[in-house]
Amino acid sequence: MELVSRQDPCLREVVWFAVCCRALTLLLQVLTRFLGSSSPILYWFSAHLLQEHEPLLWSEGTDNQTTAPRSEKSLLGKSPGSCGKGTSGNPVVRLLLNCRLITPLSKCILGFFVSYWLLGLILHCNFLPWT
Numbered sequence: 001m002e003l004v005s006r007q008d009p010c011l012r013e014v015v016w017f018a019v020c021c022r023a024l025t026l027l028l029q030v031l032t033r034f035l036g037s038s039s040p041i042l043y044w045f046s047a048h049l050l051q052e053h054e055p056l057l058w059s060e061g062t063d064n065q066t067t068a069p070r071s072e073k074s075l076l077g078k079s080p081g082s083c084g085k086g087t088s089g090n091p092v093v094r095l096l097l098n099c100r101l102i103t104p105l106s107k108c109i110l111g112f113f114v115s116y117w118l119l120g121l122i123l124h125c126n127f128l129p130w131t
Contacts, residue, residue, distance in 0.1 A: 025129055046109050054106045056098055057091055 036042065051057055095102055095110060102110075123129070 029129060046113070050095075050106055050109060053103055054095065056095060056102060 092110075095106060096114075099107065099110075
């Protein structure tokens with residue numbers, strides 16, 4: 001009877017630690033959802049860095065770089081999602097396929113987004129908390 005009526009200080013510390021950990025993970029999940037989903041600034045800044053520092057994307061055309069114009073015949077010959085010979089229509093796929101040629105900054109940016117995607121896929125499928 002003495003053990004049940006007496007409060008264990010270790011039990012209080014364990015419960016306090018568990019509550020703090022849960023509050024912290026909840027806060028981090030909510031923050032990443034708000035910042036990642038509702039604020040495009042992260043994506044704008046990464047796209048700006050990729051467009052400024054990656055020569056493989058300069059063929060897409062910006063005001064700062066000189067580009068060779070695409071012929072209309074090459075655009076009409078392939079559908080946007082086709083996997084024919086030549087470069088892909090999607091710039092991210094083109095960067096991932098040419099990962100040995102891209103700059104270290106581009107490798108870091110693409111590595112962050114790909115690892116975030118893979119980690120989220122693995123953790124979410126195993127019913128672990130992930131945003």
